[in-house]
């Protein structure tokens with residue numbers, strides 16, 4: 001993709017370097033896979049390719065930060081104190097977006113919202129939110145039972161892919177008796193429940 005530098009104040013190479021420095025090697029490979037898949041989904045679904053690229057490249061930018069850094073960031077950015085009751089899986093999206101804004105100087109709210117919503121989805125999701133949410137689930141490096149089903153669904157319909165992923169993740173969490181983040185329930189009610 002050819003950057004016109006609308007969303008990141010630097011070259012694509014500079015963004016790649018910043019992301020690479022921020023995460024572990026395996027995570028970086030996942031991020032490149034998400035970008036590849038996000039670009040395909042964006043092209044088919046009428047989403048801006050440069051926004052899709054930047055959002056994909058930064059979506060897990062803070063995934064390998066410490067719990068302590070996230071807790072300090074929740075204070076610094078005056079985010080909801082309830083966030084302190086959760087953990088990395090929720091912080092690297094919602095709190096991560098603030099850290100990305102500060103460290104990478106990315107200010108586009110459409111991109112930052114896609115980062116915020118990439119883990120559990122949301123009641124309201126923009127086309128870019130859906131592209132990143134689904135690409136994160138089906139990128140080439142993902143390997144779990146049903147990933148091929150998810151890929152096939154995504155080829156047919158982005159909304160159906162959002163529904164499939166949301167139901168799949170909730171089912172997995174319930175089967176493992178794990179906590180359900182309220183935002184995940186909101187996404188389920190919006191995208192999975194038949195109307």
Ligand code: GDP
Pocket residue numbers: 030060063089090118119120136169173178179180181182184
């Ligand atoms: P990744 O950052 O690329 O690994 O992917 P995600 O950001 O989509 O997800 C991170 C982790 O959060 C995964 O292991 C999910 O199973 C987990 N997760 C997603 N929603 C919930 C939830 O509501 N509750 C809990 N406990 N975990 C969740």
Ligand code: FE
Pocket residue numbers: 059060063092118119
């Ligand atoms: Fe993530």
Ligand code: FE
Pocket residue numbers: 118119133136137
């Ligand atoms: Fe995900």
Ligand code: FE
Pocket residue numbers: 030034059060136
């Ligand atoms: Fe990811």
